[in-house]
Amino acid sequence: MPEVEIVYSGSCPLCGGDVTASRLLSGMPCEAHAEFHKPDVEGVFRTLGLSPNPQQVRWARLFLHGVSFIMVGPPGVGKTQAGLAFSLHVLSRGRKPLVIEPPDLVEEVRARFGGLEVCPPSELPEGRFDLIFADEVDLGRETVRQRVLERLGEGGQLIISSPIPLGRKRWVKALNLHESPHVQERSALIVVESPTKARVISGFFGKASVGRVEGVPFYTVSSPFGLLRVMATGGHFYELDIDRETFGAKLGNGLTVYFRPTRSVIGALRRLSLETDEVYVATDPDAEGEKIAWDVRAVVTPFNPNVKRITYHEVTKRAITEAFSNPGDFDPNLLHAQLLRRVEDAWIGLPLSLEVQRAFGIKVLSAGRVQTPVLGWVIERFESNRRDRVELLSLTLENGFRLVFKAPRGTFQAVMESGWVEVAGVSEEVREVNPPPPHNTSSLLIEAAAFGIPSDEAMRLAQDLFERGFITYHRTDATTVSALGMHLAKEFLARKGMENLSKPRPWTSEGAHECIRPTRGMDAEEVGQEVEKGNLPPLSRRHLFLYGLIFNRFMASQMKAARVRYQDVKFVAGGTEVEVRLPIEVLERGFFEILPLKLSEFRFSPGRYRVAEFSKRVVGREPLYTEGDLVRLMRERGIGRPSTYALTIRKLRERGYVFRLGTGALVSTKLGKEVHSYLQERYSGLVSEERTKLLYQKMDEVERGEAKVGQVIEELRRELLGLQVKERNFST
Structure with a gap:
């Protein structure tokens, strides 16, 4: 058994049962299918002695995975060859295929393939068939179509070839037939999290067409890399299954973590992957993005093993093109760090949340390793402020x-x-x-708070700016400036007549990410003008204001003292x-x-x-804390991450533990004090600032590959042995 195993519920490609990530990544279904043999695409065409072209390979993947579909393409692209190869393959497995040909071709096909049952649409034989291949036969007439469907056995496939697209036909939609057009060029699927990012990336290469597969939209556009399809998962599409084992995790011969699907995108991912030569997973370059990337890889690999990872720090055509040309590796350490955080959230946050909900009789209350110490800071400062x-x-x-x-x-x-x-x-x-260094997440949230922008709104605005291609990745502790960034600043300053004030600085810091900086040499006023003209994606005034903070701070960082x-x-x-x-x-x-x-x-x-x-x-004597102060303290004391600073503060407000005055100062409520006091009296060892800092250090070690996630979670389990929660027993 591997050190870490993920179990995906409801995700076996054959039966929809539970299946491990290791089996999916090997192209296998769950263990219930002991006699399973991996689909042999090349073997489908072996009977014909045919070396398939790329599009025939794509059609063969659809066929081998039981999809009913329409092969669309002009004469000579191999539709008939593919359909006959599929029919012979079904026959070789002891099952019944039926080939429907135009009347003038029936005898020719019968003569070549004596074992196949071949007929014109007017002479359909009785019986049920496992595969019906209708080769450029008009099924538009309802009577013909109904007779064909009556002969399709339960679970059987209908494959149609057509020289013209049929996808808009009502009967095609009614039968839920997938239309697969012939593509001569290379074909690739790019998977991102955000629909906005999918739209922006596809737009880099021209006007994209919008399609839907299993209800999920995707974009199609021709590019220098071939035909690109771009789709978004909508974020995480698997969540920890807290009803399994100990809040979703089990320790034994290694660590097993259980996840359940939460979004209906798995079918669309698998269907689109069948029709592409390669799948590129282009989720965010952090632990959360890496978890989504591994989920995509797992569910897609049995359908298309050519899955690659690409990362980038800005959504620009240059960055996407460079990433596409230089794919990297999936990072197991980042995955393990995210699994550790998920398990920690469930094992600490969930039991403590249930505890305070029972104790106070309020269902929306919560607690956690970071949330509770931060609440303590607000309470302590509020009490000090009132006392002194x-x-x-x-x-x-x-x-x-x-x-x-x-x-x-x-x-x-x-x-x-x-x-x-x-x-x-x-x-x-x-x-x-x-000059100050360029912004990272914490400094941006601090400056935004000084202008009255709450931290959660600032992160939402920054997310929009990143996805629309205006700034680099916004969740970062780094201040490092790339050579490209320094060059961008130098060019802008020269254009504004300030080349004599330019002083490129790398501001090197730890971490793989870059600082938050603009992706183009345009200040907020210039960007606003281009947005008004329709030359750039739309932005609100709040977006432009935050962009201005980022732009000005970055340009200043590249100037003389x-x-x-x-x-x-x-x-x-x-x-x-x-x-x-x-x-x-x-x-x-x-x-x-x-x-x-x-x-x-x-x-x-x-x-x-x-x-x-x-x-x-x-x-x-000491002022009340603001949201900016809390972000600064979380960063300085090492108990938060760029992706959680704003979320932690938002939870404190939403739970009614603190409220924000008109001045931006934060005040603890009676409920907040009572919940904090309750947790400190009973679970101080779990929610102390020191213990939380230590856990985050362990997460960093796992992310760097310096610690094993199973060992860290075993230490956490031992720590939790004294936690009395009725729903789970941490001693097992």
Whole structure:
């Protein structure tokens, strides 16, 4: 048994039963079919002594997998040869085929293939047949069609050849006949997750036609690589089957994980794969995308073993073309890391969620390794904010400068009584200011939150920008800039007359991904103009705003440092010292040409300044956390991932554990405090920040191939032995 085995329920290609990934990847059905022999495409044509052309091979795959279909193509492409080869193959297996030919060809075919039953449509024999091949015979008349169908045995196949497409005919749709046109060029199927991504990729190569197979849409377009069909799975189409074993997983001689299908795309994947020479799985280049890729590979391989993996970090024609020309390998380590996360979510999050639902009588409550510590941060800061109060003073001086600072209680009264603020010291300094690195997921969410964009909305907007080809992959901890990215920035700066400010920087960081950057040298204003003209995919104002944050930050990261003169001022107000640094002059603009610095109009010299206006509020010494703060803490403390930052915060809001004030600050609710307290009292070892960080480190080790997923899950099982949940017993 392999170290890790996936069991797919309802996915055996023959009986629809449970089947392991290892059998599917070997082209085999489930173990119930001990006498199964792999389809021999070449063997189908051996009786005729024929070496099949590529399209005949595709038709043979459809035939061998029991599909009823129409072979469409002009004379001479091999339709009749294929149909006769299929009929002889059925006959050789001791089953009954029937060949229906036009009257003028019946005797010729009978003479060549004496063992076959051949007739014109007007002289159909009685009986039931396992295969009926209608060779360019008009089945449009209902009486003829009905007589043919009456002779088709249960589970039998109907294969028709036609020189013209018939797919629009009502009777073809009624019979659910699949139309398979002759394709002379190479044929490939590209599988992605998102319908938007499928539409954009197909559009790179011309105007694509839209078809449907088993209710699932797909795009067809000619390209330099041949005929491409592009379809989307709609995301994950298998989910952990928590009703099997211990919430979907079992430890024994290795790890077994159980998955059940959740989307009706498996039939479409298999049907389209039969008609293509190669299948390219082009899902996202992270652990979630890799899990989808392995699922596609597993369900498709018995139907077409030529399955390849391609990855890319931007949805552009150049990137897709390059990936298509250089396919890579499926990554078992990424798969195992995703399996670990799924099992961990089920073994920790689900039992704890059931526990708090029972304890509080609310069905929508949840808990988890990351969710619970993050909730604890919000509660701790909220309590600290309420407990440790100070004065927030806003003093407008006689020169119009507004001094805002926190101070101990009583400071405001002292300032009011004196009426003055003293400038006790002034100094000036010229400093070099380096640009910030380009955005990764956490920094983008932090900046978006500063502009009032919630983290889940920011991730949705970024997902749209990525899938529509405007930015590189948006789930990344990296700040690395590729050579292509540096070149793009250099060209843009030159076009804007700022080539003298260009300073390419790679910003190298750990990880295989690149930073989040634009895919074209166009700022937000230029992109908006092209969108309005219809030259680029549609974007909303919110999309353009987020794109602007990404674009400006990236371009600034590729520019020279700035030199700024600062005035450092020490104020004394009511006995409290306040130090303020004021930028007063830009000596060399550098990256401030893209990210402008607001200069202070004020200059100070030592002395007293009259306070013209006073105001105060009593606030917490430490400010309440915002969503941006939580993202920063999750990244710094190592208990989250780019794909889960926004999801974690959204769950806290949706469960009613926290709510967001108009200022963006997060406040814990009574329910949030009670749930957190309940979990800490009973399961602190499971939901502590330290233990969660350790688990994420283990996930990283599995992803890098430095740890075995089965061993990590065994450690997790031992940790859970004390967890009392009625639904499952973790001791087995």
